[in-house]
Amino acid sequence: MQDINSAVETLVQSSNTYFLLIGAIMVFAMHAGFAFLEVGTVRHKNQVNALVKIITDFAVSCVAYFFIGYWIAYDTTFFSSASELAANNGYDLVxxxxxxxxxxxxxxxISGGIAERAKFYPFLLASAVIVAFVYPFFEGIIWNGNxxxxxxxESTTGYAFHDFAGSVVVHGVGGWLALVAVYFLGLRKGRIKDNKLIAFAPSNIPFLALGTWILCVGWFGFNVMSAQSMxxxxxxxxxNSLMAMVGGILAALxxxxxxxxxxxxxxxxxxxxxxAGSDVMHPIGSLxxxxxxxLIFVFLFTxxxxxxxxxxxxxxxxxxxxxxxxxxxxxxxFGLDILGGLGGVSFTAQLIGTAVGIIVALVGGAIVYGLVNKITTIRMTEEEEYHGADLSIHSIGSVNQE
Incomplete structure (x- = not known):
């Protein structure tokens, strides 16, 4: 009986490890979606830079989070033997x-907001600092109870702030940090002609669409695997993820x-x-x-x-x-049981938690981008911007420059 229990325990642990590994790979693949979404949106002379930014940001983020960020968020480091790290089928590593x-x-x-006029290395430095300190600070507060x-x-409103898969912790923080970076950079050259503000059309709709499809598929790993166990x-x-996705499509259409x-x-x-509420809302509520x-996106982007x-x-x-x-x-x-949800959430707690996330992002972004901009200019020169980031930063001229 003891052998059977041990075998079952091993099977459960290995299944959880495999489950989370698949989730990690799916979210990793989403970064290709970020890359192609940006490639399809920016002008041709900045497409290579978009690809390079996403993959190098990933590498820098991994190192920053490994040595500092994960420690800040979860009080966990990896300065122990490989045998200790590999315990429980390496679940903690996955x-x-x-x-x-x-x-x-x-x-x-952030990369998508600052495209076409941001210097390469200053923003890599900013990315490292943000992933090492700003993001894990809020992540630890929400997901680890720091x-x-x-x-x-919970004592004030009856419930803690609920963010199952990161509407605020990941996306909200990233978006409000981007707002600060965009403010520091200002308008791209050429946006104003004859005292009129003009928009640059996307350079490649098929690439933009490819980015969206990759992100949509990977998102089910992002959300579902946030359970972190079988x-x-x-x-x-x-x-709920499916219904919210199609709701967004129909509204934007x-x-x-x-x-x-x-x-x-x-x-x-x-x-x-x-x-945030994908685990507690009703599918109709998610729609x-x-x-x-x-509607929010179309209105605000316009x-x-x-x-x-x-x-x-x-x-x-x-x-x-x-x-x-x-x-x-x-x-x-929509997570309230009166609206068909599972309950266990408080509107007041959600409002406060969301506001705190925005404040952390704005203050953190102002500090990081303000300091980096004082140490080194974060905006490309007018000549560099004119020639495009591909040629100015990576010494690669695009086939069709605009």
Whole structure:
């Protein structure tokens, strides 16, 4: 009997490790989606830079999170023997891999907002600092109970802040950090002609669409595998993700008036918003969350294109920042049992937790980008920007420069 129990325990542990490993690989693959979404949106002379940024940001994020960020968030380091690290089929190592792909999504999100005029190495430095300190600070508060914030919320409102898969922790923080970076950089050259603000059209809709498809597929690993174990897996999370995704598509189709750029960002808006409450909402509630997120993105991105204050190339602030905030708040609405949800959430707690996430991102972003900008200029020169990041940074001229 003892041998049977031991075998079952080993099987369960190895299954959990494999389950989380598949999730980590799926979220890792999403970074290709970030890359192609940016490649399809920026002008031809900046496409190579978009690809290089995403993969190098991932590498820098991995190292920063391995040595500092994961320690800050979960009080765990890897300075022990390989035999100790490999215990329980290496589940703890795979957990790091999974959560690291979340952390690396922060610079990938920011990358889309700062495209076409940001210097390469200064923003790599900023990415390292953000993933090492800013992101894990808030991640640890929400997902590890650090500093007593969740306990305080629970005693004050009755429930802790609920963010199952990172609407606020990942996407919201990334989007509001991007807003700060975009503010520091200012408008791209050529956006104003004859005292009129013009928009640059996406350079490659097929690449943009490919990026969206990769992200949509990987997102089911992002959300479902956030359970982090086989016994926590829920078909409800998958169904809610699906319904929010199609809700975002339909809203963007209508509000965006058949524009392919809006249509392919619509599902991402819905998926961003559903992350927080995907484990507690009813599928019909998730559909409404996605519909509203799609409308938010189209409306705000259109407004951004008409202002001279911000030049958010991919619209990452409305997509990740605002839709992420909406997702955090929506979990406190559509997660309530009175609206068909599973309950266990508080609107007040969701509102406070979301606001704190935004504050951490804005303050952290102001400190990081402010310091980096003082140490070294974060904006390319006018000549470098004119020639494009591909030629100016990577010494590769594009086939078709604009």
């Amino acid at each position: 957990k790091f891999f999974f959560l690291m792909t979340f952390a690396a999504a922060i610079p990938a999100i 500093y007593g914030f969740q306990s305080w919320l 016994d926590g897996i829920s078909g409800l999370v998958a169904m 209508w509000a965006g008036k058949n524009d392919p750029g809006f249509i392919h960002n619509g599902p991402l808006a819905g998926l961003v918003a559903v992350c 409404f969350v996605g519909l509203i997120a799609g 407004k951004i294109q008409q202002t001279k204050k911000f030049d958010d190339v991919l619209g990452v602030w409305p997509l990740h920042g605002v839709c992420g905030a909406w997702g955090g708040i929506a979990a406190g609405i």
